[in-house]
Amino acid sequence: MRIGVLTGGGDCPGLNAVIRAVVRKAIMHYGWEVFGIKNGWAGYISKDAEQLDLWKVSGILPKGGTILGTSRTNPFKKEGVPQQIVENAKDMGIEATVAIGGEDTIGVAYRLHELGMPTVGVPKTIDNDLGGTDFTFGFDTAINIATEAIDRLHTTAESHHRVIVVEVMGRHTGWIAVYAGIAGGADVILVPERPFDVTEVCELIKRRHERGKSFSIVVVAEGAKFKTEVDVDGSLITQDVEVDEFGHVRLGGIGSVLGREIERRTGFETRVTALGYVQRGGTPTAFDRVLATRYGVKACELIDRGEFGKMVALRGNKIIAVPMKDALEMKKVDAELYDIASLFFG
Ligand code: F6P
Numbered sequence: 001m002r003i004g005v006l007t008g009g010g011d012c013p014g015l016n017a018v019i020r021a022v023v024r025k026a027i028m029h030y031g032w033e034v035f036g037i038k039n040g041w042a043g044y045i046s047k048d049a050e051q052l053d054l055w056k057v058s059g060i061l062p063k064g065g066t067i068l069g070t071s072r073t074n075p076f077k078k079e080g081v082p083q084q085i086v087e088n089a090k091d092m093g094i095e096a097t098v099a100i101g102g103e104d105t106i107g108v109a110y111r112l113h114e115l116g117m118p119t120v121g122v123p124k125t126i127d128n129d130l131g132g133t134d135f136t137f138g139f140d141t142a143i144n145i146a147t148e149a150i151d152r153l154h155t156t157a158e159s160h161h162r163v164i165v166v167e168v169m170g171r172h173t174g175w176i177a178v179y180a181g182i183a184g185g186a187d188v189i190l191v192p193e194r195p196f197d198v199t200e201v202c203e204l205i206k207r208r209h210e211r212g213k214s215f216s217i218v219v220v221a222e223g224a225k226f227k228t229e230v231d232v233d234g235s236l237i238t239q240d241v242e243v244d245e246f247g248h249v250r251l252g253g254i255g256s257v258l259g260r261e262i263e264r265r266t267g268f269e270t271r272v273t274a275l276g277y278v279q280r281g282g283t284p285t286a287f288d289r290v291l292a293t294r295y296g297v298k299a300c301e302l303i304d305r306g307e308f309g310k311m312v313a314l315r316g317n318k319i320i321a322v323p324m325k326d327a328l329e330m331k332k333v334d335a336e337l338y339d340i341a342s343l344f345f346g
Contacts, residue, residue, distance in 0.1 A: 002033040003303060004049065004094040007066040008040030008073070008105030012124045012138035013284035014292035015066040018100050020057040021296025027054060030304060035094060040101070041108055042073040044085040047092060061289060064282040074245035075108060086117045096303040098296075100124050102136070103328055104246045106311060110324040113309040120302045121311035121324050122295045126280055128175040132326030133313035137295060140287040142169070142279040143179040146219075149275055150184025154217060160269070161214040163205060163262055167255030167274040170221035171248065174333045176279070177221040182341050187216040189341050190258075192223035193332050195234030198258065202265045204346035209268065216268075220258055222251040252276070294319045 005022050007015050019036065026032040034052045037043035050056075060067055075081040089097065096118040099109035102125035109119040123130045126142035146168050157164040166186075168176045174191020181189035188204050190196045205216045225234025237254040244250075252274065259272035284292065291314065298312040298319045310321040 001030070001095050002035060002093045003300075004035045004037050004044075004089065004092070004097040005052070005068070006037035006040055006043060006097065006099055007068050007070045007124070008099065008101035008108070009070065010072075010102070010125070011065050011070055011280055012126050013064050013141035013280070013282060014137035014288040015070075015100060015124065016057075016060040016063050017284060017289045017292035018122055018124075018137070018296040018299075019052070019067060020060050021293040022098050022300055023052045023054065023057045025297045025300040030300065035092065036068045037097070039069040040071040040073050040105065041075050041085065042071045043068075044088055045073070045075065045081060047088050049092060062283045064284070072104065072244045072246060074104065076111060077245050082112060082115055085112060086115055089117055096120070096308070098122060098299045098303070102127070103130060103330070106130070106324055106327045110309065110328070113324065118303075118308040119324075120299050120308060121327060122299050123311055123313060123327055126176065127170050127173060129171075129173040129330050129332075130327045131329035131331045132311060132322040134316070135291065135314050137288045137292040138280070138284070139175065140291075141282075141285045142176050143183065144285055145279050145282075146176055146180035146275055147183040149273070149278075150180060150186065150217060150219065153273060154185070157215040157217060157271075163216045163218065163259075163266070163268045163270040165218045165220060165255045165259040165262065165270065165272045167220050167222055167252070167272065169275070169279050171223045171251055172330055174221040174224065174338075177219050177224075178333050178337055178341050181219040182344075184217070184219070185344065186219040186341075188218040188345050189338075190218070190220040190224040191333055191338065192221055192225060194338070195225040195227040195232070197227050198261050198265070201258070202262060205262065205266055205268065207346045209266075218258070218262070220254055222254060224254055226254075226257070
């Protein structure tokens, strides 16, 4: 049998660990051939693929990014393209595909599966917002990078008696903000799940400074929304108006807007650091390497059993299979976890 493997959407630490595990299990255990599809779904449209052997995946375990390249190509944007992908996969002799990605990539894999293309999914995203699984790989690395940054920002904030606003990734959910915020001892954490009132944020900071502290750390997810009396649902801060093929705008900039408002309203000197792509790059943590490896092995087992339309997932400490559809149900930050974080606000 010949299988295909692809990585789609934003890159994420652990992608190469999954590819390596898929190749190893497929070749060593099942005797299959593996083809790496280049740049996400785009590789299936242009039939751009290369055969992967054990040599090609040797040494890639600790490397960030993806040896296959990635893109945000959405085949369902153009009529006829999904059917073309199904046909191209058949022409290439590929009988099953492992799609490693987030909501968009898994969503496409699910729809292609419904069109008759055998696919299985592997949940990837630093944002940890996919349903059906306790954790996506890449998240642990991102929160470790963000926590280290917060630790470092603490010492400079304290020395200069400043407020420092740290903007972290998290388009729809605040998992990175809450985990890194708790781990880094943040004084305020703002997440997309709870539109915030800047007056309340300033009150928390003032209260802390009245207690004798001369510095504060505010962690804000890029997708957190400003709320006002007239705009109770809050608005996103975006970098431009253009959207990608999946309809997402480029977020970023809420840290600066918030930092300016905090300084203006409290009078405390305020600085802003946006962590950006640093959170997605570089080597995965040990946890992510192990999780990615387990996911890759399990994805091959699903193919062997013909369990298509499913995604591998972590529940407790077990790797299980869930319907791909479950991944598309966004996993929001638990209220209980946010309450724990807020105990330390102000
Ligand atoms: O991987 C998810 C994510 O990190 C989001 O938090 C962020 O909004 C998005 O990717 C940005 O990705 P890009 O700029 O590569 O489209």
